[in-house]
Amino acid sequence: MVFIICLAALVAAASANNFGQNIALNRPTGSSSVFVNGVPPITANSNLAVDGNFNSDFFGGSCFSSADVATDPNPFWFVDLGSRVFVSGLTLTNRGDCCADRLSGLTVEVFEFNPTTSSETPEFCSTVIGGVALGQTVSLSCSPMVTGRYVRIRKPSATAPLTICEVVVSGGNIKPKFNGVNPTNVALNRPARASSQFTFAAANLVASPGLAVDGNFDSQFVTGRSCFSSTTGDLTPTFYIDLGAYYYISSVTVTNRGDCCAERLRNIDVGILVKDPFKFLEFPHLCGSITGNVAAGANFTVNCFYPAVGRFIKIQKTSMVDSNDLLTLCEVQVSGRSASHSEVTHKFVDDDVQRAVVENNAGLTNVDIGHVNGAFDFGFNGK
Structure with missing residues (x-):
């Protein structure tokens, strides 16, 4: 029963704060490199992966791709969500005209700071090992949810470029209700x-x-x-x-x-x-x-x-x-x-108290724990 109540509260909070909506749409992006070439000529910029266009035909002009692996052997792509938020998951749409195997060997991570300059250890979200069909969309879940501002998709030691036709990021802010009172x-x-x-x-x-x-x-x-x-x-x-x-x-x-x-x-x-x-x-x-x-x-x-x-x-x-x-x-x-x-x-x-004892190896007895808990005084002062 407690679990059901907590889950209902979390769902209500999420609904009120736009969870499930695409928080990456038209946000600023970046990448380790950009593919520029082809017949007809095309520039596969990083922003094309969050433009809301799910066209999976690469030459339709709405897919991102890194440069050839000879130039960029460790390609990555990232999106700036604008502020620190919860990230619950994302979907990736694969290229549909060829080269389905390029959407494989991926790691999805979340950073608080720009991943091109940050030295932080990112929070892990998910991976894509392979097996995404031409033009198909794969759904990934961050379990548990992670927090950060930047979502990065990287392809270490790549044997082919990183190509993504659309990225949708789910998540949002969980904000307290202040009943109209500004904090x-x-x-x-x-x-x-x-x-x-x-x-x-x-x-x-x-x-x-x-x-x-x-x-x-x-x-x-x-x-x-x-x-x-x-x-x-x-x-x-x-x-x-x-x-x-x-x-x-x-x-x-x-x-x-x-x-x-x-x-x-x-x-x-x-x-x-x-x-x-x-x-x-x-x-x-x-x-x-x-x-x-x-x-x-x-x-x-x-x-x-x-x-x-x-x-x-x-x-x-x-x-x-x-x-x-x-x-x-x-x-x-x-x-x-x-x-x-x-x-x-x-x-x-x-x-x-019990959690603190375990965390700090304090070694208190059960009697000590009961005494400390019993000494807790809220002291409302009329509030």
């Missing part, structure tokens, strides 16, 4: 804590956590004096915000340092907690991640995979390149609205 920055001037803070004695600067929620977006670390940073030697730098009440949170936006060291904003998880992390064990609800390539001084918004109710925001580096790979945040904004009494009380938290 606002609920983190402004709220209490903030961190696992460590950087002190720059020569400039008489303490990069304390509160600087990241002061409303000052100056990204110059020294002269602006409004950025938080962890210190050298902190191997798991972590930043927390206490929002002071329970909110329905949809996204978290961070401002990167602008004078140097932009690459530090990478390998970061953004989580949402109901309980005070300094008092209780709780498995955070993952809002999303930052993998890297955020420009100096730029804002980056992490749209939560699934919006969630919580009071505390946790931003943590999951890995470090070296001891100077600090967690630096010049401003953090949290987008949300006040959670209702029912949204908080109906939140499923019964297994939070």
Whole structure:
């Protein structure tokens, strides 16, 4: 029964946010190469694969193809969906006049950043091994759904060009219903804590956590004096915000340092907690991640995979390149609205502690677990 209810809720959310529609139609595209030649002459540009024309006759002028493998032995094609979204699957229409075997040996991946410049590890969606008939359409499912902005189709170690006559991508945004209330920055001037803070004695600067929620977006670390940073030697730098009440949170936006060291904003998880992390064990609800390539001084918004109710925001580096790979945040904004009494009380938290114990190998006894769960106090303050 619980599964049926959850499935119905997901279907309702998907229907409200255009799931199943083609979110790739007429979006910007790119490719490793483009075939230019033939009789009659033709240029098989990458945008032809998302023009809405399913004509599978290559010389009809609506199919993409990479160049000959002698020129491009590892061809790929990608589409920019415009923003970070859920990708549930896609369909590929094969060439119909000849060369059906070219739609084979494919890997479909999803990136947050442009795959031609990104060093991130993409999320895997699906593969096409072979067996697609002339002019036929093959349906691929990303199971589970993945998130990102760019969908890339690559054909490594190709023996023939990559040819696609049409690509349809299914997916969309899952957005919370705010009942007509626009979400606002609920983190402004709220209490903030961190696992460590950087002190720059020569400039008489303490990069304390509160600087990241002061409303000052100056990204110059020294002269602006409004950025938080962890210190050298902190191997798991972590930043927390206490929002002071329970909110329905949809996204978290961070401002990167602008004078140097932009690459530090990478390998970061953004989580949402109901309980005070300094008092209780709780498995955070993952809002999303930052993998890297955020420009100096730029804002980056992490749209939560699934919006969630919580009071505390946790931003943590999951890995470090070296001891100077600090967690630096010049401003953090949290987008949300006040959670209702029912949204908080109906939140499923019964297994939070048990999951945290397993995750952290804490080794608590069953008695300890029961005590911690029993100590949970919502503290509504009349809300």
